[in-house]
Amino acid sequence: MSSVASYITRNSLVHNLHPLTKIIGSLWFLTLSIMVSTPIHLMIILAMVIFCGFIARISIEVLKSLKAITVFAIIIFLIQIVFYKWGTVVFYMIPVVNWLPVTMEGIYFGISIGLRMMIILLSFIIFLSTTQTRDMMMVLVEKLKVPYDYAFMFVTSLRFIPTFMSEVKAIQEAQKARGYRLEGANPLKKIKAYVPIALPLVLISLAKGERLALAMETRAYGSGVPRTYLKEWKIEIKDIAAMVLMLSILVLAVYMR
Amino acid sequence: MAQIALERVSFRYEKADEYAIKDISLTINPGEFVVLTGPAGAGKSTMAYCINGVIPHFQRGMMQGDIFLEGQNSKQLTTGSIAKMVGSVFQDPEAQIVCARVDEEIAFGLENLGVPSREITKRIGNVLELVGIEELKYRPTNALSGGQKQRVAIAAVLAMEPTILVLDEPTSELDPFGTSQVIELLHRLNKEKKITIVLVEQKIEEAISFATRLVIMQQGEIVIEGEPAKVLTKDALLKSAGVKLPQLVNLAYRLGLKEDVPLDLLDAEAMVRNYVGR
Amino acid sequence: MLIEVEELDYAYEKSSHVLRNINIKIARGEIIAFTGKNGSGKTTLAKHFNGLLKPSSGKVLIDGKDTAKRTVSELAQTVGYVFQNPDHQIFNDTVFDEVAFGPKNQGITGKKLEELVLNSLAAVGLMEDANLYPYRLSKGQRQRLALASVIAMESDIMVLDEPTTGLDYKEGLEIMELLKKLNLKGHTIIFITHDMGLVADYAKRMIVVSEGEIIADNTPRKVFNLDQVIEKAHLKIPAVTQLARILKLSKKTTLNDTELFQEILAAKEANLNVLCS
Numbered sequence: 001m002s003s004v005a006s007y008i009t010r011n012s013l014v015h016n017l018h019p020l021t022k023i024i025g026s027l028w029f030l031t032l033s034i035m036v037s038t039p040i041h042l043m044i045i046l047a048m049v050i051f052c053g054f055i056a057r058i059s060i061e062v063l064k065s066l067k068a069i070t071v072f073a074i075i076i077f078l079i080q081i082v083f084y085k086w087g088t089v090v091f092y093m094i095p096v097v098n099w100l101p102v103t104m105e106g107i108y109f110g111i112s113i114g115l116r117m118m119i120i121l122l123s124f125i126i127f128l129s130t131t132q133t134r135d136m137m138m139v140l141v142e143k144l145k146v147p148y149d150y151a152f153m154f155v156t157s158l159r160f161i162p163t164f165m166s167e168v169k170a171i172q173e174a175q176k177a178r179g180y181r182l183e184g185a186n187p188l189k190k191i192k193a194y195v196p197i198a199l200p201l202v203l204i205s206l207a208k209g210e211r212l213a214l215a216m217e218t219r220a221y222g223s224g225v226p227r228t229y230l231k232e233w234k235i236e237i238k239d240i241a242a243m244v245l246m247l248s249i250l251v252l253a254v255y256m257r
Numbered sequence: 258m259a260q261i262a263l264e265r266v267s268f269r270y271e272k273a274d275e276y277a278i279k280d281i282s283l284t285i286n287p288g289e290f291v292v293l294t295g296p297a298g299a300g301k302s303t304m305a306y307c308i309n310g311v312i313p314h315f316q317r318g319m320m321q322g323d324i325f326l327e328g329q330n331s332k333q334l335t336t337g338s339i340a341k342m343v344g345s346v347f348q349d350p351e352a353q354i355v356c357a358r359v360d361e362e363i364a365f366g367l368e369n370l371g372v373p374s375r376e377i378t379k380r381i382g383n384v385l386e387l388v389g390i391e392e393l394k395y396r397p398t399n400a401l402s403g404g405q406k407q408r409v410a411i412a413a414v415l416a417m418e419p420t421i422l423v424l425d426e427p428t429s430e431l432d433p434f435g436t437s438q439v440i441e442l443l444h445r446l447n448k449e450k451k452i453t454i455v456l457v458e459q460k461i462e463e464a465i466s467f468a469t470r471l472v473i474m475q476q477g478e479i480v481i482e483g484e485p486a487k488v489l490t491k492d493a494l495l496k497s498a499g500v501k502l503p504q505l506v507n508l509a510y511r512l513g514l515k516e517d518v519p520l521d522l523l524d525a526e527a528m529v530r531n532y533v534g535r
Numbered sequence: 536m537l538i539e540v541e542e543l544d545y546a547y548e549k550s551s552h553v554l555r556n557i558n559i560k561i562a563r564g565e566i567i568a569f570t571g572k573n574g575s576g577k578t579t580l581a582k583h584f585n586g587l588l589k590p591s592s593g594k595v596l597i598d599g600k601d602t603a604k605r606t607v608s609e610l611a612q613t614v615g616y617v618f619q620n621p622d623h624q625i626f627n628d629t630v631f632d633e634v635a636f637g638p639k640n641q642g643i644t645g646k647k648l649e650e651l652v653l654n655s656l657a658a659v660g661l662m663e664d665a666n667l668y669p670y671r672l673s674k675g676q677r678q679r680l681a682l683a684s685v686i687a688m689e690s691d692i693m694v695l696d697e698p699t700t701g702l703d704y705k706e707g708l709e710i711m712e713l714l715k716k717l718n719l720k721g722h723t724i725i726f727i728t729h730d731m732g733l734v735a736d737y738a739k740r741m742i743v744v745s746e747g748e749i750i751a752d753n754t755p756r757k758v759f760n761l762d763q764v765i766e767k768a769h770l771k772i773p774a775v776t777q778l779a780r781i782l783k784l785s786k787k788t789t790l791n792d793t794e795l796f797q798e799i800l801a802a803k804e805a806n807l808n809v810l811c812s
Contacts (some may be wrong), residue, residue: 230368296704
């Protein structure tokens with residue numbers, strides 16, 4: 001769970017792009033994949049996404065996610081060809097009774113939808129693996145004018161997911177050691193059966209939250225001074241170059257349609 | 258001039274029936290290393306809160322008396338200016354780390370104070386070196402050991418360049434190795450950087466030889482305070498306050514040498530050799 | 536043997552071994568301390584006794600039965616486990632109900648249940664607080680409540696993970712005295728701790744874990760004398776033990792201040808005798 005789409009520390013061109021450039025980049029891939037519909041062109045776009053992963057020096061991680069995404073895309077593809085009712089029938093899924101026809105157009109459409117999924121998912125995975133959450137937060141606050149407290153709350157809650165998970169595990173173990181069983185109860189009883197886990201979790205999380213608030217307040221959080229950032233991103237030549245490149249390809253794609 | 262002055266301070270938490278601290282007066286001078294101890298519920302944490310501004314600024318409750326930091330009344334100071342004066346470290350290593358990476362964690366307080374980015378980078382380098390954890394700079398904070406987390410927490414408040422550090426049982430969840438690392442760091446900061454240390458602790462054995470002052474609390478009041486060697490001569494008072502005496506001190510009591518108790522192994526060795534007559 | 540661990544290996548993932556080649560035999564009625572740095576594997580090892588963790592290879596036998604074939608709730612009847620933080624388990628509205636949770640899970644009801652709960656509360660000195668809301672109790676009392684909730688399950692073996700951490704001196708002593716009493720009543724006690732003073736005073740045997748392996752298994756007196764073990768596991772041996780080693784008044788390792796006191800008196804007397812003759 002945590003290995004997919006979480007930040008991977010590397011030093012690469014993609015990592016060093018302005019977070020805003022990367023947000024635009026992901027949206028650009030999304031737009032492009034919707035505009036284009038032929039499998040060949042979509043393949044080219046997918047190749048471009050994968051190429052970005054290589055530049056970001058996370059090729060192994062990209063190939064790993066590609067494997068998982070391909071499985072997902074194949075399922076989407078299968079669903080599409082079964083439900084696509086128009087065009088020339090090539091064969092039937094269940095031949096003897098001529099049931100569930102598969103058409104040429106259906107296959108074509110299924111491939112396009114599958115490829116589109118792959119492009120969109122992979123480009124977002126690359127974005128998330130090359131951009132730190134706090135840099136995203138900075139863009140949200142500074143460029144997109146989201147209030148700092150909300151953005152901060154979001155980023156901090158991400159930081160506390162592992163803590164939360166280990167608390168859940170500790171509580172489960174403590175109750176199991178007292179002979180507590182969750183398995184086998186009927187659904188109505190199951191809700192009641194979660195109380196021994198949920199209640200300590202809520203109380204412990206509240207206590208942790210209070211302690212965290214104290215630690216933040218004694219470090220001048222919310223002191224009213226206009227805040228600064230450790231890393232201040234500036235739009236650089238490489239960002240402008242990337243945007244120009246994206247814009248020209250987009251124009252080309254529109255022209256080719 | 259006293260750096261920290263509590264003048265007849267009492268505090269009762271919201272919803273509590275009793276006062277956590279009662280009519281406390283205490284002054285602490287620049288460069289002191291104060292160890293504050295006592296049983297659970299003695300009011301130790303409340304004392305720490307009074308010095309780091311949590312009382313009266315964040316904690317709800319009833320307060321009487323005045324707290325002065327560097328001569329200014331804490332009530333009139335902003336939380337930002339208290340944060341620059343007093344660094345706070347708490348008990349739970351996990352719940353006081355705000356950010357996902359060590360360098361970001363150290364930057365957090367400085368960002369809140371509006372310190373320019375270039376200055377933040379400089380100070381991160383400086384405090385990592387001062388605390389001796391340069392190698393942790395880019396580590397994810399949730400991969401650190403308890404002892405490392407506490408040293409990162411100390412580095413993060415040091416980056417704000419405080420003159421006072423208040424630590425509320427910073428070693429209670431650490432193993433002996435982590436504990437020694439933290440206590441030795443505090444000793445060094447006190448000696449080399451002249452930072453005033455107020456350390457709330459259950460286990461006083463290790464810190465006691467570095468302390469300039471020992472304060473014993475019980476039921477919201479200060480029972481005894483003064484130089485450690487002097488305070489430790491009051492065996493009856495200490496025992497009734499429920500303080501765990503260092504083993505070497507206990508040995509001195511047994512030998513009937515309670516007027517000159519040893520604070521470390523060297524003292525103790527000299528004491529015994531002298532007693533035996535060699 | 537009540538507990539037998541044979542060539543236990545444990546790994547979260549294939550690559551990283553957390554425990555390696557662990558062999559232990561524990562007899563009924565022992566009181567043993569497990570020590571080692573944080574992250575050394577001592578808690579991981581202890582969690583094998585009640586089946587929370589199962590060996591990747593090797594065997595753990597409790598009362599002759601393989602833990603791999605039994606569920607945690609089955610094992611709970613033989614092995615009680617008190618976790619470091621009592622707040623990880625407290626969820627009931629009253630102290631009484633909190634203690635009753637374990638025995639109820641074992642199917643005990645009615646008079647027998649009430650009797651068990653009240654006896655356990657009496658054992659830890661919380662009898663008067665039976666109807667209180669558990670979070671009204673102090674940290675030390677909550678730790679005793681957690682202990683009572685395990686006592687009520689009448690398990691032969693009790694495992695306690697850092698039972699005195701976060702408690703003050705008196706609260707910690709209360710817990711340790713309770714363990715001593717339970718041990719005298721016939722329970723086998725395993726406690727995890729960093730406090731070598733407690734080990735010296737309460738444990739008859741100590742097991743030192745370092746980097747997933749047992750590097751010492753002997754009496755505290757013997758282990759306190761093993762410099763390499765002390766250094767490797769970062770144990771902080773009691774100040775009087777250290778002092779006795781510097782003074783070299785006696786050949787055996789000193790465990791507490793009473794022993795050292797007597798050695799010093801003996802040395803003084805010997806010295807006087809030398810001076811007189």
